[in-house]
Amino acid sequence: MNALKLESHAPPDYYPPMSLDVFMRETGLTAATLWRYRKKGWLRTENISGRHYVTRAEIQNFNNRLRAGEFAGEPTNPTPRKESVAGAAPEI
Numbered sequence: 001m002n003a004l005k006l007e008s009h010a011p012p013d014y015y016p017p018m019s020l021d022v023f024m025r026e027t028g029l030t031a032a033t034l035w036r037y038r039k040k041g042w043l044r045t046e047n048i049s050g051r052h053y054v055t056r057a058e059i060q061n062f063n064n065r066l067r068a069g070e071f072a073g074e075p076t077n078p079t080p081r082k083e084s085v086a087g088a089a090p091e092i
Helices: 002-008 020-027 031-040 056-065
Strands: 046-048 051-054
Touching: 020 051, 046 056, 051 056
Parallel strands: none
Antiparallel strands: 046 051
Protein backbone atom coordinates (compact mmCIF):
# COMPACT_ATOMS: atom_id res chain seq x y z
CA MET A 1 0.00 0.00 0.00
CA ASN A 2 2.90 2.40 0.65
CA ALA A 3 4.14 1.81 -2.89
CA LEU A 4 0.93 3.32 -4.26
CA LYS A 5 1.32 6.39 -2.10
CA LEU A 6 4.93 6.84 -3.17
CA GLU A 7 4.06 6.51 -6.84
CA SER A 8 1.20 9.00 -6.59
CA HIS A 9 3.64 11.58 -5.22
CA ALA A 10 6.45 10.72 -7.61
CA PRO A 11 7.69 13.49 -9.92
CA PRO A 12 6.38 13.41 -13.50
CA ASP A 13 9.77 12.39 -14.87
CA TYR A 14 9.60 9.21 -12.77
CA TYR A 15 7.16 7.69 -15.26
CA PRO A 16 8.20 6.55 -18.73
CA PRO A 17 7.11 8.62 -21.73
CA MET A 18 3.72 7.85 -23.24
CA SER A 19 3.43 7.08 -26.94
CA LEU A 20 1.44 9.60 -28.95
CA ASP A 21 -1.05 6.87 -29.93
CA VAL A 22 -1.83 6.08 -26.29
CA PHE A 23 -2.04 9.81 -25.52
CA MET A 24 -4.58 10.21 -28.35
CA ARG A 25 -6.72 7.35 -27.01
CA GLU A 26 -6.64 8.62 -23.42
CA THR A 27 -7.41 12.25 -24.27
CA GLY A 28 -9.77 11.75 -27.19
CA LEU A 29 -7.80 14.19 -29.34
CA THR A 30 -7.41 13.45 -33.03
CA ALA A 31 -4.14 13.06 -34.89
CA ALA A 32 -4.82 16.32 -36.75
CA THR A 33 -5.36 18.24 -33.51
CA LEU A 34 -2.15 16.90 -32.00
CA TRP A 35 -0.28 17.73 -35.19
CA ARG A 36 -1.51 21.34 -34.92
CA TYR A 37 -0.58 21.51 -31.23
CA ARG A 38 2.92 20.23 -32.03
CA LYS A 39 3.30 22.58 -35.00
CA LYS A 40 2.33 25.61 -32.87
CA GLY A 41 4.73 24.51 -30.14
CA TRP A 42 1.95 23.93 -27.60
CA LEU A 43 2.91 20.28 -27.05
CA ARG A 44 6.48 19.02 -27.32
CA THR A 45 7.14 15.41 -28.21
CA GLU A 46 10.26 13.28 -28.13
CA ASN A 47 11.27 11.21 -31.15
CA ILE A 48 12.53 7.79 -30.08
CA SER A 49 13.37 5.44 -32.94
CA GLY A 50 10.96 7.19 -35.29
CA ARG A 51 7.99 7.15 -32.86
CA HIS A 52 6.67 10.19 -31.06
CA TYR A 53 6.34 10.15 -27.28
CA VAL A 54 5.00 12.66 -24.76
CA THR A 55 6.62 12.91 -21.33
CA ARG A 56 4.46 13.19 -18.22
CA ALA A 57 6.22 16.47 -17.41
CA GLU A 58 5.17 17.88 -20.80
CA ILE A 59 1.58 16.76 -20.22
CA GLN A 60 1.64 18.49 -16.84
CA ASN A 61 3.14 21.62 -18.40
CA PHE A 62 0.47 21.63 -21.14
CA ASN A 63 -2.33 21.24 -18.58
CA ASN A 64 -0.94 24.08 -16.44
CA ARG A 65 -0.75 26.37 -19.49
CA LEU A 66 -4.29 25.35 -20.47
CA ARG A 67 -5.66 26.19 -17.00
CA ALA A 68 -3.89 29.55 -17.11
CA GLY A 69 -5.76 30.42 -20.33
CA GLU A 70 -2.63 30.68 -22.45
CA PHE A 71 -4.30 29.06 -25.47
CA ALA A 72 -7.54 31.05 -25.29
CA GLY A 73 -8.47 33.08 -28.32
CA GLU A 74 -11.35 34.29 -30.39
CA PRO A 75 -12.87 31.73 -32.75
CA THR A 76 -12.39 32.43 -36.42
CA ASN A 77 -15.60 32.49 -38.42
CA PRO A 78 -15.33 32.06 -42.16
CA THR A 79 -16.88 34.80 -44.24
CA PRO A 80 -19.69 33.68 -46.54
CA ARG A 81 -18.78 33.27 -50.17
CA LYS A 82 -20.42 35.72 -52.56
CA GLU A 83 -22.42 33.91 -55.18
CA SER A 84 -21.81 35.03 -58.72
CA VAL A 85 -24.72 35.04 -61.13
CA ALA A 86 -24.07 33.20 -64.39
CA GLY A 87 -24.02 35.62 -67.34
CA ALA A 88 -23.95 38.73 -65.20
CA ALA A 89 -21.55 41.46 -66.19
CA PRO A 90 -18.49 41.72 -63.93
CA GLU A 91 -18.35 44.72 -61.64
CA ILE A 92 -15.95 47.45 -62.72
